[in-house]
Amino acid sequence: MNKSNKNCVDGPSQRLLQDGLFRTTITGRGAVGKDRTQRLIQVINKIPLFSGLGPTQVQAVLGACSPQRFEAGDVMCAAGTPGEELFILLSGQASVFYAADDTEIAQITPVSTIGEMSIATKQIRTSTVKATQVSNVLVIKRMALDVALKADTEAQAKILRNVVEILAMRMERDAARRQEELLEKLQHRADLALGILARRSGMPLFVLCSKRNWTPRIRSGGSLASTMKTTCAKCC
Structure with a gap:
């Protein structure tokens, strides 16, 4: 909500x-x-x-x-x-x-x-x-x-139908929200893993990304370098 x-x-x-x-x-x-x-x-x-x-x-x-x-x-x-x-x-x-x-x-x-x-x-x-x-x-x-x-059985049937439709919409919305949260977690873990790999290999992050066809997530207002620095500082 x-x-x-x-x-x-x-x-x-x-x-x-x-x-x-x-x-x-x-x-x-x-x-x-x-x-x-x-x-x-x-x-x-x-x-x-x-x-x-x-x-x-x-x-x-x-x-x-x-x-x-x-x-x-x-x-x-x-x-x-x-x-x-x-x-x-x-x-x-x-x-x-x-x-x-x-x-x-x-x-x-x-x-x-x-x-x-x-x-x-x-x-x-x-x-x-x-x-x-x-x-x-x-x-x-x-x-x-x-x-x-x-x-009024007709009114009861209409209300029951509405209940089913509302529940279906809520289930769909909740499923979409859970999927979005899961994707966010996976992206975060991928960012961390990429940062660790780049640091251990000594290869610039953007070169490593191009070799693996990977695009790291850049937080709003940040740069690739600052994202890399923050990521590595948290993990290494």
């Missing part, structure tokens, strides 16, 4: 959520026009877990929502706990922390979701999310969502 989590809705929908109209719809207070309701449906449809749901199905999802407020520093969800709810961040900001050493690994901004895969797969949460500003969210509890969609 990168340091800034992209919003999952467009500008007009984001403003709609942040001005409180979403909360009005959920609680039943006030009159919300057809156009505004349609925008709310678009917001839910842009959440990957609920992609493809029809208007009636989205209304059922909206009925399972409840508003909640977090102060700065409050824990929204903790690593090691069951994924019982999904959060939609309407305003404020939150950060994701790696459980092992409390390192911040991502920032979440409106309008984004938190914990959508945990609620779908019933997985134990692997990271902790804390509000870094006063934050207003919509909470969808798994039990409430199950009740809302209990009789």
Whole structure:
């Protein structure tokens, strides 16, 4: 995950959520026009877990929502706990922390979701999310969502399909990241081995590289000579 989590809705929908109209719809207070309701449906449809749901199905999802407020520093969800709810961040900001050493690994901004895969797969949460500003969210509890969609097998099938697609994309992304990390390690080891070989043979590094058709990695801002010197100093 990168340091800034992209919003999952467009500008007009984001403003709609942040001005409180979403909360009005959920609680039943006030009159919300057809156009505004349609925008709310678009917001839910842009959440990957609920992609493809029809208007009636989205209304059922909206009925399972409840508003909640977090102060700065409050824990929204903790690593090691069951994924019982999904959060939609309407305003404020939150950060994701790696459980092992409390390192911040991502920032979440409106309008984004938190914990959508945990609620779908019933997985134990692997990271902790804390509000870094006063934050207003919509909470969808798994039990409430199950009740809302209990009789709608079509909606259940769509959500299951979305879960499979999301997991497949994450597996592909994770595999690519692991491959990149492995290639980086192999390149580093090759650099070290090349430096040792050049030093022991007494042959200039660039001559050795040309003979073996090898291109050493040059770190940004450095030169071939400084890279060679640094490499040999670490190994010899």
